[in-house]
Amino acid sequence: MVYVLNIDEKPLMPCSSVIARLLLKQEKAKVKRRTPFTIQLLYKTETEYTQPLVHGLDSGSSIVGSAVSDDKGNVLYMSQIEIRNDITDKMKQRSKYRRNRRNRKTRYRKARWLNRKNSIKKDRFSPTMTSKMNAHLKEMKFVQSILPITRQIVETATFDPHALRNPAVLKNKWLYQKGMNYGYANTKAYVLTRDGYRCQSCKGKSKNKRLEVHHIIFRSVGGSDEESNLITLCKTCHDALHRGEIELKKGGKKKGQLNHATQMNSIRMQLLKRTNAEETFGFVTKEHRQLMKLPKEHYFDAVTIATEGKGARFQTHQVLFKTCVSDGDYQQTKGVRSEQVIPTGKLFGFRKFDKVQYKGNEYFIKGRMSSGYAILMDIEGNQVDFKPIPKFSKMQRVSARKSWMTIQTIIPSVYSCVT
Template identity: 45%
Template sequence: MRVFVLNKRGKPLMPCSPAKARLLLKEKKAIVVRRTPFTIQLTIATGEAKQPVSLGVDAGYKHVGLSASTEKAELYASEVELRQDVSDLLSARRALRQSRRSRNTRYRAPRFDIRIRTKRKGWLAPTVENRINVHLSRIETVLRLLPVTKITVETASFDTQLLKNPDIAGKEYQEGEQLSFWNVREYVLFRDGHVCQHCHGRSKDPVLNVHHLESRRTGGDSPGNLITLCETCHKALHRGEITLKAKRGQSFRAETFMGIMRREVLDRLKASHPKLEVQNTYGYWTKHAWMLSASPAILAPKG
C-alpha cells in the first residue's frame, strides 16, 4: 500500500509509505486531501526528488486498465468498467420529447440549428464520446496523483471487412456487401430471396417486411440485425404468437469503437499535455515484450 503525496502547491510527488505518512500527519507537516485513494498534501516546502513514472493505459470498449510504475515497482493500478446505458438513456429522452411534441399544447417550431451534426466538424456519437471522455478522465486522475513523465496507450486495430470475409483482397475492400443496392432494405430482401424467413411462403402473403431482430436502439440498422418476414408473420410476431429461431449476426460495434478512439484519445492527450511523451502501442507488442522479459520457468510448459 502506498500513500500519494502532493507538495504545498498541490503538484504530485512520489508516493510514500503509510508509516511516513502517519509521521507527517502527526507532526502537522501534511493534511489529508483525499480518502480514496489516500492522498496527503504537505504544508511545508521540501525538495522534490522525482523518478520517471510511466503510465500504461489498456483501452477497451467495456473496461479500461491503468497501471503507473517506475523501473522498480508499480505505484498505481486500477480497472474501470464503462457504463453501457447511454443508448438506453438517449432513447428514453427521445421518446419523451416525441411524446411532448405530440401533445395538444402550443406550437413550437422545429429548432434545426441545434443539430450537432450541422454545427461542428468531428462530431462523435454520444456513446463513443462518453467512453473516450472516461478514458481521458481516468488518465487525468492519475496525473493529479503521480508525476507521470510518459503515457503509453495500448489499443487494437481491427479490419472489420476481413473479419466478415477472410478471403477478401484488393479492390474487394471497395465493393461491400451492399454494392449495387439502393438501400439496406433492398439488400436484405435480395439476400433472403424475397421469401419470409419464418414460414418460407406458406402463408401466401405477398407483402414483405424487414424486421429488426434486436431493437433498433441496441442493434441498429445493419443487415445482420434485419430479417425478411411476411406481413402475416410480422404481425403475429409482435402479438407474441410466434418466436423466431434466427439470431442477430455478428456485431462489430466494439471493433468500430476501438478504431475511432485509437487516434482520438492520442490526439486529445497530446493536445492537453504537450510536455508529456504520449505514444501508442498494440497488444501483440506488449505480449512480445513480456515474453522476452519473462523467466524461463514461467514460459516452461506445465505437466
C-alpha cells in the first residue's frame, strides 16, 4: 500500500505499489516519504475520489495504537507509538545541573523564586502530561496528513463511568454487535481498574497473570452483576475458591486506587476538547476484538475501534512502530569544568537518532565518536553489538532525526481477511 498526496499535498486514497511504481516511472509523481511510502502527484487531478475513512486511536499513557479503516472494514493503516516516559527524569536532571551551576557561579545573586510564568499559570499541565498529549495529537495529525480522514474515534478509558451509574446510556450508543451484555463488560472493566489489576485474594503472590472477575454471591443464587458483588481474582485463586479450598476474607470494602484512571483522565479530556473525535471505551473494544479473534496488540485494538467491531479486511500488512524521542540534546558539554563541547550538530554527516542502513539492516544512531565510529541501536533503544564497531563511512543515512523513530514491520498474512 502506497499513500498518495495531490499536487497541493492534500491526501487522496492510497494506491497499490504497482500503480505507484508506474506513476513514478512516468514521472507523474515523486516520492514524498519513505516510511510509510508516500508519493505526491505532479499533475492537477480533476476529480478527487475519496471514501469516508475512520481513524481509530487507542490512547494510553505509554503505548498508543492507531489504525484507519473505511466503512467496509478495509484496514488501510496501522501503527503503534511508544510515547516518552523520561520527561520527569530529564527535568530532575536539568534542575540538578541548574542548582549546581547556581552554587558555583551565581552565589551572590539575590534569590528569586515563584517567578516562572508557566508554573503559576492556571490549568497548567505538567511537562509529562504535555508531552503525552502532544504525542497523541501528533499521531492524529500525521494520519490526517497521509489519508483523507472523515471521522476520528478515540478510546479514552477502559470503562464508562456514566454507564456504571446509569446503564441506559449504553442503549443507543454502541449497537455494533447484537446480543452482547455491554453493561456487564463495562462493570467488569471497572472492577479490574478498581482492584488495581491485582488478585484480591493472594494480592498477586500466585504469579498467575490471568485475572477473572468473580461474583461474591454466586449468580446461581441470585447474586447481582453490580460492582459491589464483583471482585478481581487470579485464575489460581478463582479455581481454588470454587473448589472450596480457600475462602474470601469478608469485610473491608475493596477500595483500589483509581490513580491511573484519574491521571489519564486529563489527557483524554484534552484530546476530546482539542479534536472532533468521538469517544469509545476499552470494554467495548475488548469485547469486539475478541469477537474478531484478533490478538491483544495495541494496533489491533485500534483496528477494532476504527472498524467499529464490524470485522476487518486487512488491505495492508504494514505496521509502523514509532518511538518518541526528544527533539534536541540538552547536555552541551562534558568534563569537570565543562571543558569538552559535545557536538550536537552533524558529525561526519550524522546526528543522534538518525536512521541509517548498515550491513543491509536499518538501525538508529545511539552514540557517535569523533574518531569516526558509531554505536547503533534498534527501535527499542537496545544497543546492537557489532564487532568491529561500525564506521560512519560504512553506513548510509536513510532519514534524518525526527521526534519519533519509525520502523515498518509486516504482520503475518493470517490476518488477511478476518470477518
